Amino acid sequence: MIQVIAFDLDDTLWAVRPVIINAEKRLDEWLQQEVPRLNYDVSSMRELRHELLEEEPDLVNKITEFRRSLIERAMLLSQIDANEATDLSNQAMAVFLTARNDVEFYEGAIDAISMLADKFILGALTNGNADISRLGLDSYFSFAFSAEEVGASKPADNLFKRALAHTGTEPRQMIYVGDNPVLDIDAANRVGLHTVWVQHPGQENTGETSADENIDHIRHLPQAIDRMLARFNADHAGE
Ligand SMILES: [Mg+2]
Structure with a gap:
């Protein structure tokens, strides 16, 4: 039975599409506001996906950690120091995940x-x-x-x-x-x-x-x- x-x-x-679009928009707004030194936005960050996956293929099954690592890498490439990049990428993911769970x-x-x-x-x-x-x-x-x-x-x-x-x-x-x-x-x-x-x-x-x-x-x-x-x-x- x-x-x-x-x-x-x-x-x-x-x-899911409108949810992700909105969450990425919120993320972009937060990054612009809080990390103006960042040389990437959500869209240009995507270009870093390939090399990140080559180094850490496991990320393909870790959607949250993948996105956080991508943000962290974009920060490192923008000369933000490692500790700060880890901290800021965690804060950025919190912003993304809040919007990610705002579904209709x-x-x-x-x-x-x-x-x-x-x-x-x-x-x-x-x-x-x-x-x-x-x-x-x-x-x-x-x-x-x-x-x-x-x-x-x-x-x-x-x-x-x-x-x-x-x-x-x-x-x-x-x-x-x-x-x-x-x-x-x-x-x-x-x-x-x-x-x-x-x-x-x-x-x-x-x-x-x-x-x-x-x-x-x-x-x-x-x-x-x-x-x-x-x-x-x-x-x-x-x-
Ligand atoms: Mg489905």
Whole structure:
């Protein structure tokens, strides 16, 4: 029987693009104000990504530390001394992360989550750096893991395996809900989870597998879960 529903966050519970655009804008404003000596802005800093990754390839799975290191490197290249660069890059990341968690949930998302929280253990599995407690989701979600914590981003199975171990469940007892056909649906299907694809308008299935349920909006999730449960019950009738 289904016990756990795990969620992707970005583009499943809110649109992530406007959030990142705003967070980068806040970061640029803060850097201009507080570190006028810096010869880079968020956009020109991107040119340093490649060399930073060459030196520290692990950063590819550490989205927060990657961005902080990028800011630190831009500061070092602007002749800011090492201690100050570490300190200022941490302050800059705090500004970014505050804005990163200022999201606008899709309409009906919280109602759907609140409804499902009565019957299931809920949790979040994200490649990003949203924080469920800052988002007010911790009253519904009993776990949240990020790629940065588990050492690998989806489509790797680390996040799914961590959720299964944490909840003490088998793959068939967990439903995973996400928007990305490859990173979410194919990846969770490979682990043997049940899946719900939140398909945005015009989005093609670029994956190799299909989800158990497709929905065109997160507010339709409770009905999709009901349909899945009805099918499982029918399949196991008489056992
Ligand atoms: Mg997503």
